[in-house]
């Protein structure tokens with residue numbers, strides 16, 4: 001798939017399907033990522049993104065697995081890049097490395113503070129916000145397709161949803177081609193967000209980010225970090241499933257299926273799955289979506 005076609009795919013009527021990996025830290029977890037990549041290939045994801053760790057700690061691993069997903073598994077890969085801990089010159093070098101590896105789309109992020117730090121502090125010669133990274137990539141790699149993050153429930157640091165939206169517009173005006181959202185469990189947040197974006201003059205595709213919950217505790221932890229709410233009805237179902245792992249996963253996948261189905265029926269450009277390097281929930285979800293007529297060949 002070419003650079004042109006990922007942009008084109010986001011703009012055409014057929015819903016897009018993408019998945020997000022994180023770079024593994026050990027051989028055992030690397031094995032899991034590669035197995036997942038192999039198993040999900042049959043669903044022909046339009047792209048796979050791979051995250052970038054705090055403080056540049058995963059710089060080489062992000063690149064290594066981005067290359068492997070692309071070269072060994074044939075995925076169109078979108079590596080993430082954050083401003084955390086990097087000078088402008090280092091960022092330019094990393095962008096050049098991505099370019100040299102044939103990676104022609106990047107998710108441009110400010111990034112979260114490294115573990116143990118409460119606030120984001122820019123590198124003295126670095127960038128403070130994602131819109132600056134978008135401008136930098138656009139300057140040094142203009143043909144690169146750029147994704148940025150959007151927050152249907154507002155970024156936790158933003159003083160208001162209105163200001164957060166203005167900051168999202170800066171990213172789009174700086175050259176972002178599309179927005180992927182933070183995970184959410186209530187579609188109303190997405191629909192309202194899309195409406196507000198349009199009103200604010202943000203007309204790029206907005207790809208909804210979904211996660212099938214596999215553990216209530218993990219979901220609570222993630223959601224607290226990223227400002228996502230868990231609807232009472234979903235939480236009640238997770239509590240009822242208790243310690244039964246299979247029952248929890250069934251609740252999680254059914255919820256994301258209902259979300260995805262409604263999103264696609266109401267015209268979302270596709271779905272982006274936060275898969276946590278696990279294949280099975282994504283397989284169950286995709287099979288359910290195919291059974292109701294989405295993502296069939």
Ligand SMILES: Cc1cc2nc3c(=O)[nH]c(=O)nc-3n(C[C@H](O)[C@H](O)[C@H](O)COP(=O)(O)OP(=O)(O)OC[C@H]3O[C@@H](n4cnc5c(N)ncnc54)[C@H](O)[C@@H]3O)c2cc1C
Nearest residue numbers: 051052080109110111112129130149155157158164167182
């Ligand atoms: C799809 C997606 C993928 C992600 N992948 C990663 C990853 O790989 N690695 C990682 O570490 N984290 C990742 N994150 C988390 C992300 O890094 C955090 O949410 C981070 O706190 C903000 O990043 P951002 O790019 O949205 O920042 P920004 O867009 O820079 O926004 C950060 C805050 O500053 C405000 N702001 C933005 N621009 C300005 C400005 N010019 N002036 C004043 N205020 C401004 C915003 O309103 C917001 O409150 C991801 C998030 C999403 C939704």
